[in-house]
Amino acid sequence: MSERVSPAFGILLVDDEPAWLRSLAMTLERSAGLTHLITCDDPRRVLEILDGDDVGVVLLDLTMPHLSGEELLALIAADHPGVSVIVVSGMNQIETAVRCVKLGAFDYHVKTDEEDRLVAGVLRAVRMQELQRENLEMSSRLLAGAPQHPEAFSGIVTSDPTMRTLFSYIEAVARSPQPLLITGESGVGKELIARATHQLSGCRGALVAVNVAGVDDPVFADTLFGHVRGAFTGAEQPRRGVVEEAADGTLFLDEIGDLSIASQVKLLRFLQDGEYFPLGSDRPKRVKARVIVATHQDLTAKEKAGLFRRDLYYRLRTHRVRVPPLRERKGDVPLLLEHFLDEAARSLGKKKPTAPRQLAQLLAAHDFPGNVRELKAMVFDAVSVHKERVLSMDSFLDAIGLRRGAPAAAPAGEGEGEKNPFAGLERLPGFDESLELLIQEAMSRAGGNQTLAARLLGISQPALSKRLKSYRRG
Numbered sequence: 110m111s112e113r114v115s116p117a118f119g120i121l122l123v124d125d126e127p128a129w130l131r132s133l134a135m136t137l138e139r140s141a142g143l144t145h146l147i148t149c150d151d152p153r154r155v156l157e158i159l160d161g162d163d164v165g166v167v168l169l170d171l172t173m174p175h176l177s178g179e180e181l182l183a184l185i186a187a188d189h190p191g192v193s194v195i196v197v198s199g200m201n202q203i204e205t206a207v208r209c210v211k212l213g214a215f216d217y218h219v220k221t222d223e224e225d226r227l228v229a230g231v232l233r234a235v236r237m238q239e240l241q242r243e244n245l246e247m248s249s250r251l252l253a254g255a256p257q258h259p260e261a262f263s264g265i266v267t268s269d270p271t272m273r274t275l276f277s278y279i280e281a282v283a284r285s286p287q288p289l290l291i292t293g294e295s296g297v298g299k300e301l302i303a304r305a306t307h308q309l310s311g312c313r314g315a316l317v318a319v320n321v322a323g324v325d326d327p328v329f330a331d332t333l334f335g336h337v338r339g340a341f342t343g344a345e346q347p348r349r350g351v352v353e354e355a356a357d358g359t360l361f362l363d364e365i366g367d368l369s370i371a372s373q374v375k376l377l378r379f380l381q382d383g384e385y386f387p388l389g390s391d392r393p394k395r396v397k398a399r400v401i402v403a404t405h406q407d408l409t410a411k412e413k414a415g416l417f418r419r420d421l422y423y424r425l426r427t428h429r430v431r432v433p434p435l436r437e438r439k440g441d442v443p444l445l446l447e448h449f450l451d452e453a454a455r456s457l458g459k460k461k462p463t464a465p466r467q468l469a470q471l472l473a474a475h476d477f478p479g480n481v482r483e484l485k486a487m488v489f490d491a492v493s494v495h496k497e498r499v500l501s502m503d504s505f506l507d508a509i510g511l512r513r514g515a516p517a518a519a520p521a522g523e524g525e526g527e528k529n530p531f532a533g534l535e536r537l538p539g540f541d542e543s544l545e546l547l548i549q550e551a552m553s554r555a556g557g558n559q560t561l562a563a564r565l566l567g568i569s570q571p572a573l574s575k576r577l578k579s580y581r582r583g
């Protein structure tokens with residue numbers, strides 16, 4: 110028995126002919142990059158190996174002395190039902206194949222089959238086994254609740270239950286070689302999730318991040334796969350691509366929803382075969398790198414509209430997470446505020462200011478279309494201009510477009526007519542009715558805080574309170 114590591118579990122090759130074992134091991138290593146291979150030429154030792162080693166897939170010959178493949182198949186199915194067995198037989202008999210499948214075989218191949226078919230069959234079994242293991246891992250982590258490696262998520266400030274579940278999921282799939290798709294609006298923290306996944310992956314290599322938004326196909330191919338000398342005019346030196354830089358690590362492709370169809374084809378080929386051609390070269394290169402992609406776009410809609418290849422889409426979403434927008438986890442806002450106040454004060458060399466009481470209420474009423482990035486920018490801006498002990502509200506009010514006298518934050522391209530709040534009204538509300546509507550709007554924007562609402566309206570808090578009481582009295 111000899112042992113030679115990919116995938117994470119072993120692939121056991123059982124055949125009484127050592128020459129066939131050697132040739133099969135070489136084929137799997139060369140054509141599929143599988144290296145975690147265990148060979149065994151005595152069928153009587155198989156159960157002992159399965160008891161001692163973590164084996165996920167067995168390739169089993171049928172005609173062997175002492176113990177036939179069919180007998181062994183039945184024993185493996187009874188004692189190790191989680192192991193996928195592929196029968197590789199010298200006989201091309203339908204009845205035998207049917208019997209083996211009934212006994213629990215995952216697949217049946219004939220030794221004279223083309224090499225490619227057998228390799229594809231083994232890769233299929235490996236993938237199924239990986240998914241099966243990840244499912245088990247995920248269920249146990251979700252049941253366990255809290256993440257087991259909280260240090261990997263220490264840079265992600267949150268107390269939100271959905272985010273915690275997401276962390277457990279990430280822990281479960283972090284070691285998978287299959288791609289991970291991270292979706293969520295811009296600024297929600299997708300890149301942080303990608304970095305945490307890489308940290309938990311156990312990969313020795315680096316995480317290399319590339320933003321592919323607006324990148325045309327030749328630039329995409331050159332960035333990812335590099336080129337050889339003389340590949341195009343001006344290519345005086347060879348250049349290695351980011352795929353090579355990410356070898357044994359993680360390749361993080363941000364804004365994947367923008368990828369052209371031509372580039373999608375190239376990425377799919379790399380994902381399927383782990384092989385690529387640098388520009389100008391006809392010699393394929395092979396690299397193992399985990400691929401993580403992120404997008405703020407709706408990939409399902411893009412796929413339906415024919416703008417994203419279905420095969421690539423399904424490949425990329427093998428594992429997927431959606432990072433919720435900040436407005437769906439408002440409980441995180443006070444935590445993030447404190448965190449960014451701390452970070453901003455430290456990086457600007459200032460004493461950490463105290464946030465005024467109304468700030469939390471103002472932020473609680475805001476929807477944060479730019480998510481955590483927007484909050485971070487607001488806090489850094491406020492801290493950079495701040496002088497007193499207590500932080501001024503003004504820059505926050507400006508950023509949200511609520512300060513009286515400050516220009517309203519109107520979307521670009523809005524016409525004059527659209528700025529007029531009365532433009533769509535057939536009947537002009539009366540003076541008292543308008544006043545009541547205005548006060549209601551201010552109270553809603555201020556999250557029910559009278560001091561803040563009065564400030565938005567440019568009146569005193571007692572004056573506002575008097576008005577509100579009069580409305581209540583009816």
Ligand SMILES: Nc1ncnc2c1ncn2[C@@H]1O[C@H](COP(=O)(O)OP(=O)(O)OP(=O)(O)O)[C@@H](O)[C@H]1O
Nearest residue numbers: 264265266294295296297298299300301405481482
């Ligand atoms: N939960 C969080 N805790 C601390 N910082 C965060 C958190 N979420 C996001 N950030 C910070 O907000 C900024 C935006 O995060 P990030 O770049 O990961 O978002 P993204 O979803 O990848 O955005 P885009 O889609 O625009 O690329 C970064 O500075 C990041 O450090």
